[in-house]
Every structure is written in C-alpha cells, then in structure tokens.
Amino acid sequence: MLAFLWRRIVSSALPLLVVILGVFFLARLTGDPANLYLPLSATPEMRAEFAARNGFDQPVVVQFFDYLGQIARLDFGESLRTAQPAAQAVLQAFPATLQLAGTTMLIAIVAAVVIGSLAAYRPNSLADRAASLLSSTSASVPDFWFAIMLVLVFSVTLNWLPTSGTDGTAAWVLPILTLLIRPFGVLVQVVRGSMVSALSAPYTKVARSKGADEKRVIFGHALRNAAAPALTVAGDLTVSMINGAVVVETIFGWPGIGKLMIDSILERDFAVLQAAVLLTALTIFALNILIDVCYALLDARVRQGVTA
Amino acid sequence: MSTTREAAPPSGAAAMEVDRLSVDVRTPEGTAHVVRDVSFTVRSGETLALLGESGCGKSMTAQAVAGFLEPVADVVGGEIRLNGSDLLALSAAARRRLAGPGLAIVFQDALTALNPVFTVGTQLAEPFRIHERLSRKAAKAKAVELMERVGIPEPRSRVDAYPHQFSGGMRQRLLIAMAVALRPSVLIADEPTTALDVTVQAQIMELLHDLRAEQDTALVLITHDLAVAAEHADHVAVMYAGSVVEAGPVGDVFADPRHPYTRGLLDSVPGSRNRGEPLRFIPGNPPDLRAVPTGCAFRTRCPIAREDCATHRPELSETGLGRAAACHYWKEAAHA
Numbered sequence: 001m002l003a004f005l006w007r008r009i010v011s012s013a014l015p016l017l018v019v020i021l022g023v024f025f026l027a028r029l030t031g032d033p034a035n036l037y038l039p040l041s042a043t044p045e046m047r048a049e050f051a052a053r054n055g056f057d058q059p060v061v062v063q064f065f066d067y068l069g070q071i072a073r074l075d076f077g078e079s080l081r082t083a084q085p086a087a088q089a090v091l092q093a094f095p096a097t098l099q100l101a102g103t104t105m106l107i108a109i110v111a112a113v114v115i116g117s118l119a120a121y122r123p124n125s126l127a128d129r130a131a132s133l134l135s136s137t138s139a140s141v142p143d144f145w146f147a148i149m150l151v152l153v154f155s156v157t158l159n160w161l162p163t164s165g166t167d168g169t170a171a172w173v174l175p176i177l178t179l180l181i182r183p184f185g186v187l188v189q190v191v192r193g194s195m196v197s198a199l200s201a202p203y204t205k206v207a208r209s210k211g212a213d214e215k216r217v218i219f220g221h222a223l224r225n226a227a228a229p230a231l232t233v234a235g236d237l238t239v240s241m242i243n244g245a246v247v248v249e250t251i252f253g254w255p256g257i258g259k260l261m262i263d264s265i266l267e268r269d270f271a272v273l274q275a276a277v278l279l280t281a282l283t284i285f286a287l288n289i290l291i292d293v294c295y296a297l298l299d300a301r302v303r304q305g306v307t308a
Numbered sequence: 309m310s311t312t313r314e315a316a317p318p319s320g321a322a323a324m325e326v327d328r329l330s331v332d333v334r335t336p337e338g339t340a341h342v343v344r345d346v347s348f349t350v351r352s353g354e355t356l357a358l359l360g361e362s363g364c365g366k367s368m369t370a371q372a373v374a375g376f377l378e379p380v381a382d383v384v385g386g387e388i389r390l391n392g393s394d395l396l397a398l399s400a401a402a403r404r405r406l407a408g409p410g411l412a413i414v415f416q417d418a419l420t421a422l423n424p425v426f427t428v429g430t431q432l433a434e435p436f437r438i439h440e441r442l443s444r445k446a447a448k449a450k451a452v453e454l455m456e457r458v459g460i461p462e463p464r465s466r467v468d469a470y471p472h473q474f475s476g477g478m479r480q481r482l483l484i485a486m487a488v489a490l491r492p493s494v495l496i497a498d499e500p501t502t503a504l505d506v507t508v509q510a511q512i513m514e515l516l517h518d519l520r521a522e523q524d525t526a527l528v529l530i531t532h533d534l535a536v537a538a539e540h541a542d543h544v545a546v547m548y549a550g551s552v553v554e555a556g557p558v559g560d561v562f563a564d565p566r567h568p569y570t571r572g573l574l575d576s577v578p579g580s581r582n583r584g585e586p587l588r589f590i591p592g593n594p595p596d597l598r599a600v601p602t603g604c605a606f607r608t609r610c611p612i613a614r615e616d617c618a619t620h621r622p623e624l625s626e627t628g629l630g631r632a633a634a635c636h637y638w639k640e641a642a643h644a
C-alpha cells in the first residue's frame with residue numbers, strides 16, 4: 001500500500017510543477033501591476049521604486065527562481081492590494097469553497113447512489129426512465145444559465161432566497177443547486193450503468209443462490225463493484241467542481257477561493273493569485289491520491305497491480 | 309461409451325420432482341417456448357444428467373428450478389416440488405430460506421461467478437452468516453473447513469485471498485464449496501466444467517461425485533457431454549427443443565436408445581456402439597423455438613418420421629422398467 005502511494009505521489013509531482021510554472025508566467029502577461037497601483041501621475045522614479053520593492057525589476061526567470069525558493073520556505077509573498085500575506089488571504093477564502101464543494105458532492109453522491117441503484121434495479125421500468133430523463137437533463141444544463149434562472153425565479157421574482165452571501169442556510173441553497181446540477185446528472189448515469197452491469201453479473205446470481213436478500217445483493221455485492229467507476233467519475237467531478245467554483249462564487253458573491261482568484265487577476269495581485277492556484281492544484285493533487293487510495297481499498301486487484 | 313459402471317446406488321427418497329414445467333421467453337420476434345412440459349425426478353444420493361445440445365432448454369430448466377430466470381423469461385406452467393413442497397408457490401422470502409440448505413446451484417462460469425472485490429473467505433462464510441447467523445469468526449472457520457474439503461491447498465492462509473489469485477479450477481472448487489456449504493438436498497450443476505481444461509474437468513467431476521455421496525445430495529448435472537453423463541450420472545433425461553425426449557437409467561439409455569434423437573446423438577460420437585462404423589450426424593438443425601414444428605418437434609430431422617408425427621405430439625411414456633421415450637414409433641427406433 002505504501003509503495004502504491006509513493007508511485008502515485010511521484011507521478012503526480014510533475015503536473016504540479018507545470019501548474020506552478022504556467023501560472024507564474026501567465027499572470028505576468030496580464031500587464032504591469034504598477035499601472036493599477038500607482039497614480040497615473042507617478043514618476044519613473046516611483047515606478048522603479050515600486051518594481052524594486054516587489055522584485056519586478058529582475059528578469060522574469062530570476063523572479064521565478066526566487067519564487068520557487070520562497071515556496072520552499074513556505075513564504076508565498078504579500079498581497080499587493082492589502083499587504084496581507086498571500087497565504088493568509090488564500091487560507092481564509094479556502095474553507096468557504098471547500099464547504100460548498102464538499103456539501104454539494106456529498107449530496108450528489110448520496111442522491112446518485114440512491115436514484116441510480118433504484119433505476120438499475122429494474123432497467124426500463126417507469127422509475128428507470130424517469131431517472132434517466134432527469135439525469136440527462138441535469139447533466140446537460142449549462143450551469144451559469146441555470147444559476148441565473150435560479151436567481152431570477154427564487155430571488156428576484158419570489159424573493160425567497162438571497163442572491164449572495166453565506167449567512168444562514170438559505171444562502172447555501174442557490175450556490176449548491178447550481179454546483180450540484182451537472183455532477184448529479186452525470187453521477188446518476190454512471191451509478192445506474194455500473195449497477196446494471198453489477199446486478200446482472202454472475203456473482204450477483206451466486207449471491208442470491210446463497211440466500212442473500214435483495215438488500216445484501218444490492219448494497220453488499222453489487223454496489224461495492226459499482227463503486228469503483230462511480231468513484232473515478234466523482235473524483236473528476238470534484239476536481240471540475242473546484243474549478244467551477246470560480247463561476248458560482250462570482251455569480252453568488254461567495255467569498256471562496258474562486259472569487260479570490262478572479263479578484264486577484266483583475267487586480268494583478270500576483271502573489272495571491274499564485275498562492276490560490278497553487279493551493280487549488282495541491283488540493284486537486286491530494287484529491288486524486290485520495291481517490292486512488294479509495295480505489296485500491298475497494299478492489300484488491302488495483303492494490304496488487306493486477307490488470308485482469 | 310462406458311456402460312460398465314456399478315449398479316445405481318439404492319434409490320433414496322425423491323428429493324425433487326419437476327412436473328410438466330414450461331417456460332416461455334418473450335423476444336421481439338415472438339414468444340419462444342424454451343421449456344415445454346419437462347418432468348423429471350431426482351432422488352437423494354443420485355445423479356440425474358439433463359443432457360442435450362446447447363439451446364435444448366436444459367440450462368433454462370435449471371435456471372427455472374433454481375429461480376434465476378431472466379426477467380424476459382416466465383414459468384408458464386408446472387410444479388417444482390422440493391421435498392414435497394411446491395417451490396413456485398412459495399414467497400420470495402421462503403425461497404430465500406431454501407436457497408443453500410434446500411437447493412443449491414453451481415453456475416457455468418467459474419471465472420466470473422466469484423465476486424472480485426471480496427475475499428474468498430468472506431464469500432464462503434456468507435451462507436453460514438445468512439442462514440445460521442454465525443459470527444464472523446465462526447463462519448470464517450467454517451470457510452476454512454470447506455476450502456480444505458474441496459481440496460484447496462493451504463486453506464488457512466488462502467482464506468483471505470481474492471478470487472483473481474486462484475486458478476480456474478480452484479475457483480470452480482470454491483464455487484462448489486459455497487454451494488455445498490449447507491448440505492443442500494438438491495444440487496444443480498450447470499455445465500460445471502465448461503471453462504476448464506480436461507484434466508481439471510475430471511477432478512471437478514470427481515469432487516462433485518464424492519460430495520454427492522458424502523452429503524446424500526440429489527445431483528442434477530446439466531451437460532452436453534455424453535461421456536460426462538455416462539460416467540457420472542445414474543439417470544439421464546435427454547432434452548430436445550425444450551422437451552424431455554427420453555429418460556431412464558444412463559447405462560440402459562446409452563446401450564439401447566429408444567428415441568431417434570438419442571440414437572442420432574449417440575451415433576454422432578465415437579464409442580463402443582458404433583466402433584468401426586463411420587460417424588453419422590443428425591441432418592439439419594434444431595428448430596426455432598418460436599415456431600416449433602407441429603406434432604413431434606423432431607420430425608423434420610427424424611429418419612423414421614411418418615404422417616401422424618406431424619399431427620400428434622408424442623407424450624413421454626413408459627417403454628420399459630424405469631424408462632420412457634417421447635416417440636410414436638420408439639420400438640422401431642430401438643431396433644433400427
């Protein structure tokens with residue numbers, strides 16, 4: 001198991017490095033921060049002083065290696081905007097995103113397992129067809145459009161739910177619904193598909209021939225087998241959800257990492273942007289490893305590197 | 309074909325009687341009558357071979373008896389009595405209680421019939437957990453015993469291994485172990501050796517044979533292999549196009565077939581009956597079960613068919629002591 005973990009960590013390290021590199025250079029393409037932070041009337045001396053203070057006077061490559069050195073010392077620089085340490089800004093925003101994404105994913109998985117299993121239990125039944133209509137619609141609705149419709153109906157017209165903020169349960173409803181819609185639809189389809197094949201697999205018949213009741217057959221034998229593909233997809237969906245948080249957080253004014261990223265791009269706040277992207281990448285990296293570990297725990301063949 | 313096996317063991321009580329069982333399968337092109345009025349009896353300590361080519365309805369019969377028909381298939385008539393009680397009249401829960409101690413089945417596909425994500429120990433312990441409510445530990449001890457009994461080497465260390473760590477033959481042994489865990493009155497083995505190589509096949513058949521004797525189980529052996537039936541069965545029921553066409557003690561039937569189909573089948577494999585003669589094959593193919601010929605289903609391929617074979621369906625009727633055939637002209641078939 002440890003060897004397995006180590007293999008996964010090493011093979012994920014390279015993409016992480018690419019991300020760090022990419023963000024660093026792309027951020028600098030957005031323009032010179034001095035234009036934003038200094039008055040139009042700033043003298044060349046003031047500009048030079050600003051650049052020197054923030055290290056912008058060095059060649060980009062030198063800046064990059066300095067930056068790597070800082071990261072190694074867990075120093076992520078300061079926000080240009082607030083002079084607050086970038087790490088602090090990012091860590092403050094991150095829990096809001098994690099809570100949102102975590103809650104959404106939990107709801108999506110539980111709902112998908114229940115609905116997908118029910119649908120798979122009797123393929124082509126009325127319940128199955130209803131589930132498939134619901135899930136295919138839900139998987140293909142564009143989330144930004146859905147978010148705007150939700151706001152129009154529930155906030156503007158009915159005035160039931162707030163359009164932004166994090167106060168109270170009501171504030172959670174619209175962001176969660178928006179984030180939920182696609183993963184839910186996709187997961188229902190994946191769970192249904194893998195449950196249909198698990199429920200018609202020979203080992204399911206064998207389980208029944210031993211006198212196992214339907215509960216044991218579905219949740220013991222079949223679901224455990226269906227869990228692996230569903231888990232892979234759930235992992236991918238979680239990753240894209242963390243990315244999708246940018247849209248949702250912007251629309252609903254959710255003070256998470258997505259909103260922080262957008263704000264720091266607009267403000268050319270390089271240190272914060274870099275720290276935010278790095279943390280997101282690290283989270284995704286950790287998530288992928290977590291998924292692999294779950295996968296290996298679920299299936300001995302993965303753990304032992306068998307491909308049969 | 310060997311007909312020199314020792315006399316059939318003294319017949320025990322009828323463990324299972326199947327009476328005029330019929331199964332239909334709904335297909336887009338119409339209803340197929342895949343099992344038509346199949347009757348047979350199997351006694352404790354005895355092996356009955358359900359013999360026939362693929363598509364003759366033998367596997368479907370087994371699935372119907374075990375209660376594992378696909379949703380498109382329905383039992384449309386008949387009774388299946390296990391130790392006297394009609395299985396088809398029981399509730400789902402009552403049938404579940406019999407699955408294991410009453411009736412067990414060994415499926416065809418040894419390679420996929422074990423659940424890949426659980427240890428074999430967990431799977432072997434399941435019958436004891438479900439039916440006898442044993443603790444995990446006690447059930448696992450039983451699992452080790454079972455593995456030992458079916459000839460798995462080092463059962464104590466291998467009980468925690470996963471199915472993919474066993475060979476095909478060993479997996480089939482594990483499946484058999486699971487099936488016989490609760491000493492079933494009736495054990496159905498559906499082509500139990502299909503996926504295995506020849507030497508392993510013989511060992512598996514030997515194991516089934518021994519277990520049957522040990523547990524006084526009634527064994528229903530579904531097979532297309534005449535040699536397997538000849539060697540391991542006491543009685544045989546030959547199926548064609550969904551019906552039993554001939555039944556009787558296996559030695560008698562193979563030495564002196566009384567249905568033209570059984571004859572054709574025996575003539576098409578090398579054996580003592582036709583030594584020195586060229587092999588003969590039955591002309592034509594089995595009928596489409598959505599459009600079975602009127603009268604006798606075999607008439608389109610039968611060398612001695614006459615006019616009334618097309619108008620009257622022959623019933624399975626007695627042709628001698630313990631023997632039956634479904635042919636109007638069985639006397640001619642016997643002496644042709």
Ligand code: SF4
Nearest residue numbers: 604607610617635636
């Ligand atoms: S009933 Fe007629 S057609 Fe059928 S097997 Fe006998 S002789 Fe042949």
